[in-house]
Amino acid sequence: MTSPAQPDPVQPDSARSSAPDAPAHGPADAGPDADRRPDGRDQAGVVHQILSSSWLLSLLALLVALVVGGVLIAMADARVQDASGYFFARPQDMLVAVWDAVRNAYVAMFNGAVYDPQAPSFQRSVRPLTETLTVATPLVLAGLGVALAFRASLFNIGAQGQIIMGATFAAWIGFTWQLPPGVHLVLAVLAGLIGGAIWGGIPGFLRARTGAHEVIVTIMLNYIAFYLLSYLLTTAAFQRPGSSNPVSSHLEPTAVYPLLLGPGFRLHAGFLVALAATVFVWWLLSRSTVGFRFRAVGANPHAARTAGMNVEWSYMLVMIIAGGLAGLAGTAQVMGTERYLTAGIAASIGFDAITVALLGRSRPWGVLLAGLLFGALRAGGVTMQARTGTPIDIVLVVQSVIVLLIAAPPLVRTIFRLPAPGKGRAPRPVAPAPAKEVQA
Template sequence: MSPEDSTTQDPPGGSSTDAAVSARLEAAADTPATAATPPTVPAKSPRGDDGAAQQSTLRRVLSSHAVVSVLSVLLALVVGGILIAATDEEVGAAASYFFSRPTDLLAAAWSAASGAYVALFQGSVLNFEAETTARFFYPLTQTLTVATPLILAGLGVAVAFRTGLFNIGAQGQILIGAAMAAWVGFTFHLPVGLHLLLVIVAGMLGGAIWAGIAGALKAKTGAHEVIVTIMLNYVAINLVLFLLSTPAFQRPGSSNPISPQLDENAMFPPLLGAGFRLHWGFVLAVLATVFIWWLMNRSTVGFELKAVGANPSAARNAGISTTKGYIIVMLIAGALSGLAGVAQVSGTEKVLTSGVAASFGFDAITVALLGRSSPWGTFAAGVLFGAFRAGGVNMQTNTGTSIDIVLVVQSLIVLFIAAPPLVRSLFRIPAPGAFKTSGKRRTPKTESAGGAA
């Protein structure tokens, strides 16, 4: 055999070179390309996960509606302080030589604003200059006394808000409830406990009937509850004025529109003794707050009312009667406002006058808005507005600042609450839901795409 034949002859198993090449090609085909292999994602440490969770929780807290409400109050106080300083005489005098001594203007402005707010605090929370313990806590009891009708009427407005109704008639419902409660209080002479119980029932019944008119018109005819309740306010005011001019309601021997004083058994007993104006009506307000919380969050009726407020058409398709819901919620709202009237005539004023409701019915709308229509939020807002009312008198007496500045601050609170994007932008806090995906790990598909890119 020639050498050429020996070099070209294949072995029985085939060429060794071709076999090696084929093996390498098959191995390469079975192995994925290096460029397509996703990079390894390093596992996050437990400490990193905890940090991300804490950051996410902080962002959720900052973006909550409660924080916006608190910041709205603070912003209103700041603007109110600027207005106090701008109208102060010493600040005006210091402004005349601002360019020669600018610090005098800043010091005078700070003194005017801080002095007014310190007087407001001492007149509504704690009086640090008091000589006795009773006088030290007396401002706080005044705040709770004024807050009682605000809380009760605010709860009535808040319940209606949760059901999609704008109950603007709390003022009239307070008046009618107070009128019926007062009539039972000074007409009858019943034993202790029973008399006060009948007064409470009469007041709640009067407010419920007055609000039920608007609820029935809304449910049966579609009449807008805002128009109806506003008109019923005027009817209630003039009706009470008329009643106070009749022999059945007017105090004997008096030509003023004032009723006889309620019977002793028809009044709320003092909660902390005769030295304080705070009465057991405040405890009734706390119990009403607990009841409304349970009603709206734990009961079937509350679920149906919230369903009607969220989407009446969907609630109707689910078998929930919107007609019944509108009437029930207005009856509840009116009963709560009537209870506020009871607190006024049986606890604070002890007589019926045309001004017994003051502006509690209209302030209750602000209280419900500030409290985000939640029971405990409304309770806190009622206490805050009670502090404004109780401390405003002391602020005017001690510093000369007009009590009208309190109304300005209350109005500014409503303004800022109605414009949450403004508050969020001023304080640079995120909007709700802005970080819903924060803290989540990306899927392998996302990571692969990022690695390939």
């Protein structure tokens, strides 16, 4: 009688030793795991992950906003309005008019934001791109401040006031002190950073110590900063000598950002500061212990406190850094483009920064790209209005639609019939390889 440990006399040893490793079926019968990737995820899971990604939602939100803007452009066009009067007699006339109106408007916007082939010289052709970078610089810096607070689950609505205070501090150093070149510039930048950090640290301190909601506090601080600056511009310390207008003296040449491409362009070194700030925020959130604490507090403050993290200190520190970034946006305005202080130095940058942070998904590189996009919309909107007569308010409508869609992701998913995150087919576990038969 043959024992179980003895080899089968009918099957050769070579065939027996390789049998456990041989596939049970051929390639045609590979079964449901044939489309499995090496990392254990099937193709359907990968497709679902792409369709439910936040970046795709941002791109689709931008696409919908441009379509809505195109509809408004067509409605405001005189030729389209005339052709709509006899639409049922000759519908092709209205369709052609709509196409021409939308195409001409967006082409003009591109020419005013990126490249203008109709310009008489190469310098004038590339100047739109430099204007986009110039306009985007404060948007990126302020957007980084808003996004950083978002990552810690704080709503920094006070970027407007922080920009004003940063510009005020930097301008006072710029037109009051007499310092050597280089030193004067650095001190003015630091003053702007400190001014914004102080104004951002106030709501952080109140949130940490008293639990005051940062949304209410930052909104109130926006008004305080605006009216404080308006008052300062009427005092002898700030108002330009010999002028009755509420404007400051011009900053000293040693306290302004140098032009990167010469006097023919407005692009200044503040753009390099914005790039450096983007790298810093990326490093802070991805590579530093402090950034990990910010993200942990933003994800679950109770769990972070249980893990031994000082949640209150994190709130205060993140708002200080966020305010400092917005203060740098103020230096880009007063030391780069304006070079003197006015009550409207911040324009609407602080509120647009919220949109930039939302579109960038509160990620540093996303904020950089979103800031460049909004800079292009602003710079190109002027050319669009000048060449085609399209109201520049269309740009504001596009920005508003982007905010609406970013704030309501289910709406975008419904329009494009995208799957909701977390509801796709879960990856199936890979079956373990059968154990080899142990020979006696």
